[in-house]
Amino acid sequence: MLLLSVARRIPGRVAVRAGGSERTYGDLFGNAARFAGALAARGVAPGDRVALMMENRVEALESYLGCLLGGYTAVHVNDRLAAPEVQAILDDAEVAAFVATPGRSSIAVSAPLVLEPAFDAEPLPPRALPPAAPAIIGYTSGTTGAAKGVVITQENLTRIIRHMPVHDGLRPGSRCAFTGSFSFVAGIWGVMLPHLYLGGELSFMAGLPPDEWIARMIRERSNFTYVPSPLAPAFIEEVRRRPEVLRSLTGVLHSASAMRPEVMRELVAVVGDRFVETWGMTETGAPVTTTVPADWGEDCPAEDIYASAGRPAHIASVRVVGPDGADLPPGQTGELLVASDTLFAGYFRRPEATAEVLRDGWLHTGDIGRLDAAGYVYITDRLKDMxxxxxxxxxxxxxxxxxxxxxxxxxxxxxxxxxxxxxxxxxxxxxxxxxxxxxxxxxxxxxxxxxxxxxxxxxxxxxxxxxxxxxxxxxxxxxxxxxxxxxxxxxx
Structure with a gap:
């Protein structure tokens, strides 16, 4: 009930701006409780799994919060998937309900209960699940082509939410220009929920042309935004054209895919030490490496900071091992292994697949890379051709x-x-x-x-x-x- 306690303290503060409308914390969590009540009225029981296939709408966030408040396990379904892919996830997770926003609700699938988000029921009183119970299951395909559910427990989700503000340099009340989408489960637990934990404000900006994106950040005095690789050149151009956006902007995050070093240099030249580069994956919960403001100064000890993903965060450790599993010294390339306070609990009902990647507390990432003498991590390839x-x-x-x-x-x-x-x-x-x-x-x-x-x-x-x-x-x-x-x- 970490987020609910925040909402009770500041019910009248704006929590989300989306599609020209606003939701206060009271509105947001009130609708979440009604969504939980609607599921309960339809026979969904505590601990049941509820699949959510959501577009970038405030109702999507309310649905995830409703699952957390109601004691249901939210099963994330990427809204870009085709019907056979969605059905495979529903079958694997054995969901009690499948909920999709209007633009995705016409997809042809079979589930015990198929509906759009409903907020017309009596609010359901909060129900807490045990710390080890699954909170969110995010599906990621495997090298065999079979979808695997990454289990993030209630306890793990709390750790992620509390850690991310430190990782990304966020402050209480942070105003987020959210350019991500509900296609990415990490955007939910890694950006949206931590901003709510801080009593901050989320403004949905995915899909906006770069000039409108920057203009809205200026109007709303945004403190934080995410810059995906494809949008980086246009973002750089617009910030150069309208540098007043930097008066409020304190954090510019990049992650998820490689950015060419020359583009990163341009970006840092424009936004300075506001830039944050990270590396992680669904299985790590939170990213495991990060840059800090001092990394963009002349005294940075990295071999090449613009080719690096930063150093391990305070909650994580990274090793480089050879084919025999032995640790390799700085400069040598091998598989990257990760230990972190936020590692996933395992793949849903796949003990063999879990045992293959989680060994003695270390996640075998399948990424190939190296460490330099100062401890910076460099990702050079992928072991399994992802x-x-x-x-x-x-x-x-x-x-x-x-x-x-x-x-x-x-x-x-x-x-x-x-x-x-x-x-x-x-x-x-x-x-x-x-x-x-x-x-x-x-x-x-x-x-x-x-x-x-x-x-x-x-x-x-x-x-x-x-x-x-x-x-x-x-x-x-x-x-x-x-x-x-x-x-x-x-x-x-």
């Missing part, structure tokens, strides 16, 4: 599984290629079946009908055969080279 496009995780095996079912496709391998706007793009290498004139448009259309839009390939490389090594594994570095050659015009 693609990060616009901050969204795409697992090649998941896309390969879908495209392999396309008529005319004999073999397929999916990989990531550099993209200046999105960080990486999804590319499919395809071997056509004899006599099937499959083309690029058909491949993209087939994927779009069965996968979230961000997972579809935006490039297709047709080959006579996939390059393989002696163990018959596809050599994806070779595919990346061939795709780069084709894009450069060096390959017919």
């Amino acid at each position: 693609i990060v496009t616009g901050g969204m995780n795409v697992y090649p095996a998941e896309v390969e599984h879908v495209l392999a079912r396309m008529p005319g496709v004999a073999e397929v391998a999916v990989f990531g290629a550099p993209d200046e706007r999105w960080g990486e793009r999804v590319v499919a290498a395809i071997v056509r079946a004899p006599g099937h004139p499959v083309d690029e448009d058909a491949v993209v259309a087939f994927a779009r009908q069965r996968l979230a839009s961000y997972k579809k390939p935006v490039g297709v490389l047709f080959l006579d055969a996939l390059p393989r090594n002696a163990a018959l594994k596809v050599r994806k570095p070779v595919l990346r080279e061939r795709y780069a050659e084709r894009r450069d015009g060096r390959m017919s």
